[in-house]
Amino acid sequence: MVEFAGYEMPLQYQGIIAEHQACRTAAALFDVSHMGQVEIADAAAFEHLVPGDIQGLKPGRQRYTLLLNEAGGIIDDLMVANIGPHLQAVLNAGRKDVDVAHMRAQGLAVVTHFDRALLAVQGPKAVEVVPEGAKLKFMDAAALDVAGIPCIVTRSGYTGEDGFEIGCAGAAGEALAEALLARGAVPAGLGARDSLRLEAGLCLYGNDIGENTSPVAAQLGFALSKKRLAADDFVGAAAVNAVLAAGPARMLVGIRLDGRAPARAHAEIRLRDGLVGEVTSGCFAPSLNAPIALGYVRADLAKPGTALDLIVRDKPLPGEVAALPFVPHHYVR
Amino acid sequence: MSQVFYSKDHEWVVLGDDGLAKVGITDHAQNALGDIVFVELPEPGRNVATGEACAVVESVKAASDVYAPLSGTVAEVNQGIVDEPALVNGAAEGDGWFFKLRLADAAEVNGMMDRAAYDEFLSTLA
Numbered sequence: 063m064v065e066f067a068g069y070e071m072p073l074q075y076q077g078i079i080a081e082h083q084a085c086r087t088a089a090a091l092f093d094v095s096h097m098g099q100v101e102i103a104d105a106a107a108f109e110h111l112v113p114g115d116i117q118g119l120k121p122g123r124q125r126y127t128l129l130l131n132e133a134g135g136i137i138d139d140l141m142v143a144n145i146g147p148h149l150q151a152v153l154n155a156g157r158k159d160v161d162v163a164h165m166r167a168q169g170l171a172v173v174t175h176f177d178r179a180l181l182a183v184q185g186p187k188a189v190e191v192v193p194e195g196a197k198l199k200f201m202d203a204a205a206l207d208v209a210g211i212p213c214i215v216t217r218s219g220y221t222g223e224d225g226f227e228i229g230c231a232g233a234a235g236e237a238l239a240e241a242l243l244a245r246g247a248v249p250a251g252l253g254a255r256d257s258l259r260l261e262a263g264l265c266l267y268g269n270d271i272g273e274n275t276s277p278v279a280a281q282l283g284f285a286l287s288k289k290r291l292a293a294d295d296f297v298g299a300a301a302v303n304a305v306l307a308a309g310p311a312r313m314l315v316g317i318r319l320d321g322r323a324p325a326r327a328h329a330e331i332r333l334r335d336g337l338v339g340e341v342t343s344g345c346f347a348p349s350l351n352a353p354i355a356l357g358y359v360r361a362d363l364a365k366p367g368t369a370l371d372l373i374v375r376d377k378p379l380p381g382e383v384a385a386l387p388f389v390p391h392h393y394v395r
Numbered sequence: 396m397s398q399v400f401y402s403k404d405h406e407w408v409v410l411g412d413d414g415l416a417k418v419g420i421t422d423h424a425q426n427a428l429g430d431i432v433f434v435e436l437p438e439p440g441r442n443v444a445t446g447e448a449c450a451v452v453e454s455v456k457a458a459s460d461v462y463a464p465l466s467g468t469v470a471e472v473n474q475g476i477v478d479e480p481a482l483v484n485g486a487a488e489g490d491g492w493f494f495k496l497r498l499a500d501a502a503e504v505n506g507m508m509d510r511a512a513y514d515e516f517l518s519t520l521a
Contacts, residue, residue, distance in 0.1 A: 078455040079430040253429070253456045322433040322480070324453055346432040346455045353433075375435075375451065 067156035069096040072251040081250035082257050082348040085221055089185035091247035092255055097180050098158030099229055101173040102149040111168055111297050115287045121146040124203045124216050128277055128285055129161055134301025135273040137164055143203035143216055150214060154267045179235025183247050184225030191245045192226045200393040209241035222262025222391045257345045260354060263316055263386030269327055270314060270342040270356050279310035313364035316388055317355045319381035324353035325372035331357055332371045338363055341372060349389050400504050401513035402464040407488055415470050419492040420461060423517055429454045431480045436472040436494055450493055465503045467496035
């Protein structure tokens, strides 16, 4: 067990590699109830706080978006679903209080449901574990009964695999988890969640993105609506447009290392003798049997194939910029 | 069967017939570390002091130091765990040994724990 965002969380059950492989080859169950589920009624008001198209989000659809500050930095990254008549957003555990305070300060009415449970079933066999969700496609959302329990189900996740995130009343969470385990899902902890998301090239708030990170530098351009940027009508829009116009000074890239030694967060990235960046996340990738990292480098070095050194225990480990994701996504569209 | 000595840093030591002290990490330690994916061992010939960090094990998630349980000179290292780090998980107190030390002072082992004392030490950690 480890402390994470104020919660006692399992780092692993049987072992990170076994849990990781269970997710890549079968179905893994993650308890992510620490994440904050909130309800928002006013899509137009919420849209003012994010760079994505929210009013155009159709009922039954979900989108990845960002809460930005005036400087264009990322307050949080989140999923928002139109489950009609209201929106449901899922906030990072360590940011949920900050997010809600920000939204309320901006005049947005938010109903928090932090006591709700959230379970993620991820992997190629996820649909066998959650047949109730079979009709959903990637990024669909629906209110459904799962194992007889009323839930809000989205076909999405944080592993790069097909899968579902399933929210239900907190009191029903244990029964839902037992039902999903009985259907063959393998329990997986934070360790595997981290190695899976890193292989999938997905950012972790607090490591890879934060209040001083521009979404442009973080390669999150897909979350920036051209229409919204042109309208310049959301918090942080002017700053984001300025970064887009000037180009970011640094860019988030994937890095594959030679050898087997991983480079961890805060390792220096050097080109010959010059400091050109810093690792923000790193692990040994079980699916690749090789170490991988995410980090920021000078923007002119962001091209895949660029050779770099990562400094680990005062020694340079050679690596090169790799295209993301490291492991292909397997979403069911 | 040679006697095995244990440290509070979860290393074990066996004094061999070759006059060298074979060092590894305990089964408790490998279990706490999880799947080991990389091992870095000291250069043979290096002098190490008791408690000095002299090897590194990396799991998927984190790096951990391994300390010299006794002072001496590194005489030999186990290339087997460099080539196959999972051997440390599979046989921590056997084929997954780390290195052999030529001890500076053989009497220093008397300051280490025997199995019963180490088991009692482990029971205090829960």
